[in-house]
Amino acid sequence: MIHSLFLINNVGDLFLEKHWKSVISRSVCDYFFEAREKAGEPDNVPPVIRTPHHYLINIYRDKIFFVSVIQTEVPPLFVIEFLHRVAETFQDYFGECSETTIKENMVIVYELLEEMLDNGFPLATESNILKELIRPPNILRTMVNTITGSSNVGETLPTGQLSTIPWRRAGVKYTNNEAYFDVVEEIDAILDKSGTTVFAEIQGVIDACVKLSGMPDLTLSFMNPRLLDDVSFHPCVRYKRWESERVISFIPPDGNFQLMSYHISAQNLVAIPVYVKQNISFFESGSSGRLDITVSPKQTMGKVVECVVVTIHMPKVVLSASLNATQGTYKYDPLTKILVWDIGKLNPQNTQKQPNLKGSLSLQSGAPKPEENPSLNIDLKIQQLAISGLKVNRLDMYGEKYKPFKGVKYVTKAGKFQVRT
């Protein structure tokens, strides 16, 4: 299935290779480099490249290309998702998935790759099973290891793999029994010039952190389950009960996992929490332009909008920006042509003085007026609110005697949130 894996950084250096079957020469990557050159931006490299003898499937993530070599026909989504899983595992183990951390932890990386695939087939990819096989590094453990000489490899076999419920290990014991749920919603939206919604939808996930002893059987119910029409669950959820009663009933895995993800696309349900008024224009003569952006809160249900950041990819001819921000700070990087305005909190009370960024842009002299207007990407966060209005009603536990601590947290973020000019 997956024959080999090459890791290549965004400059084009191949810094790691792993072969699960026979060794395939690095020269196979030349096809990749060719496509990379043709694509211009690293983002634009097509995910599937056909070569005379192989297929190269790659993903680009955290400035690293994960290039896999395939010799037989496979479902493409399978490989793409697997590569993402590899990247996520690295992130999980080393805190971040970057060239430096991978190089620093080369030995663990090889151990992980060896466990994740055997003969090209996925073997152990669940994070909690892998962590029992190979313990993640941390400063304390590295120190303890150097003193005591113990290792970062589990001495015993993971137990979870053999229990009747494959996602939960047997004999879990905690002194504090707790179950926390995070409802995280991301708004994907495109707004047009006048501020009307071209397209909006909500991608939601419920992340859980469950640390309960024994074999608890949990039931989670919502105040308004009808909101959710497009859902997918962790394999532990009993789908039949969701279909008949609209409650989520499950025996949870131990630790952190994603309980479900959902999707709300009915436009009237998607509230847009901010209002953006913008005007970016370039003058025909004088090689300059003007920029004026105001951001104000809207439909926030009494909550404060935090961490508001506006990012603008300017046209190539924009040399510098001299602007004035009434709130927050702005930065223009003339190399990448990205203007970032970090606003911070939007104050709902003070409707008179909305954050505003205003000033002039100077363009390369002699260059023609840029053809297209840049669009604004907005980042924001609202604590204690699920913008769709989804609310957890209650969590019940069966099968165990103790009383667990329970908690639900809501947060709304901007996903691919874009305002056109």
Next chain:
Amino acid sequence: MPYFGSEETVKELKRALSNPNVQADRLRYKSYITKVIRYMTQGLDVSALFMDMVKASATVDIVQKKLVYLYMCTYASDKPDLALLAINTLRKDCADPNPMVRGLALRNMCNFRMPGMTEYIEQPIVAGLRDKASYVRRVAVLGCAKMHSLQPRTEIDGSLVNELYALLRDPDPVVVVNCLRALEDILKDEGGVVINKPIAHHLLNRLKDLDCWAQSEVLTFLLRYRPRNDDELFDILSLLDPFLQSSQSHVAISTLRLFLHLAAAHPAVQADALLCSSAPLLATCGAASRELRFAGLCHIQQVMRSQPALFNTHYKRFFCGYSEPSYIKFRKMEILVALVNDENVALVLEEMKSYCTDVSAELAQAAIAAIGRIGRTYSEKCLDILTGLLALKQDHITSAVIQTFRDLVWFCPQCTAAVCLTVESCVDYPQDSEGKQALLWLLGEHADQISSAPYLLEVYIDGLKTELSAALKMEILTAALKMFLRRPAETQDMLGRLLHYCIEEESDMCVRDRALLYYRLLQRGIEETRKVVTGPKSDPSLSVLTSAQEEPVSQWVSIFNTLGPLSAADLQLHNTALSASEHTDDTADTELLTEHVPVSMRDVSEAGVSLCAGAAVSPEAFEQMWQQLEVLQRQTVCFSGCAADTLQSALQPVHIQTLAFSPARALPWRAYIYSRGSGTLVLAELLQDDPEMLTVTIKQQPEHQQTVTAFISVLQSVLQTLNTGQMSV
């Protein structure tokens, strides 16, 4: 990797590893081993340390063992004689009480890629298959496949295969899947693992215990199984039902494929399944990873081939985000074009218009071409937009717009007047060769409606000397000749100059020959020339094909969820969009071979499969294959016979090669032909034992139904053309 002082480093490590003091201190010893591995992963050659590393493998420390095994696997093929020494330790480890150690040792032993390993690993593998720890069994099962790949040509061990089939019933789900994987590898030459009824049902029942990767693979294996009757079929489908909604998109889509495959005879069930999986498909298109989004879009494109209306209400989800990579934008545009209907056309066009000014020229051109395709149905609105784009005076945009105009005029003649008016009033003309060709075609074909046409053409004729592209020169010749037929007074002089220059001074043979051809044609008289040169001005019948047509699911299900549609990235778009060269070919065909109406090349490309001749097949090879292969299809066609070389020359242009045929008028008359397409070779025998009927027998290797369908349709149309040709004679 150039590395200074590498020899020094290796020597130093060697000294350290063989130092008894270091060996006594576990910690220091291990830190040196880690160092060796680190150097190895950096590309430094540390194979000189092999002996010392083998010694280090005799330890109770699992990490150290792992590291040493990793080292041994890397260098075993370089130092086979030394590696044999390590095998003893490994074999000892295979009997360790700790299952982890047993599994590790067995796995690494199987990973040694060197000849002669089989005799050492066979016994531990067989023992491993019966191990009580599932971890070891998993490793051992895959070990069987590795052992086989070490000696691919040897006889398959029947007892081993039987044991693997028995292990399909193992309580551990990973062992089950590994068995399938191993059997598939070992039995590759015999067509892979056999899925019979008990195995299929066993797998279906175990499906929910497997992890998502295994589920996806098992679903693919199950494609081989055909249920006996409808009851069984519906049992299977109801077992599969929950997986259609799996949270892992690859599982959901694999399930969909199996569903469509199994329910081939029940279109209503297929439609239900597609409806059911439209939600996960759309969710994949909104995934955080751009590669997943791309794959999702490709799959949606496939589904839309038979259910164009399925995603109608979701068209806004295919609007492009600013920062999305271009390969996604291309796909989204294609989907948007297919989703256009009366209600959303205004919004979609508004959206498309904003893409036309994209920074990437390629994308902008694709967007313009996409508007052109919408224009075949909603011509008025699109013409407005396209005309507006000309005002931007950007070279790449102007060129693409002119090319789109040409296509529009060809497909819907009702826009001709508007297009001609626009071209007339246009101030900025394309600078690149493709755009110029399109403009010239418009000028030549519609000279009577563009009053300034001769003046425009004159500029090109005057600039001919500095022109490099031969295709463009030919286009100028054709345009000038066509214009001459329509407006002789204004064109005569420049045509004369042009022909003179091309015949006397032009160095490119093709251009000169074309000029000579036209010259001689003109000598035959104006009417004769007109009959040959002027073809139809448009082909509205083609635009019907481009509007959404529902194909049966079976057309695409065989390539659904495979790599093909993803790697053929933006091929389709480029084909339909900017195919200036193809166009000239078309017109050339119609010009010169008026009797031979362009022989259904289009039918072929529609079916999504194109034939190509490829390398010649020798008669011996043909005969051998013909005897080996099974008959795939047999069909009778109306055909009254014709001379062999006529048939041969008619088949040549559609890429069908003729191998041999019996003498004319013989009865029964036979001919053997072949062609290639989609990586398969199609062989066919034409047998005529009745003066009016022809029996076509088709064999193929490897099987690919679509190619066969395409092949037959091409063959039929060729034979039909020949038939009608004979009748008129």
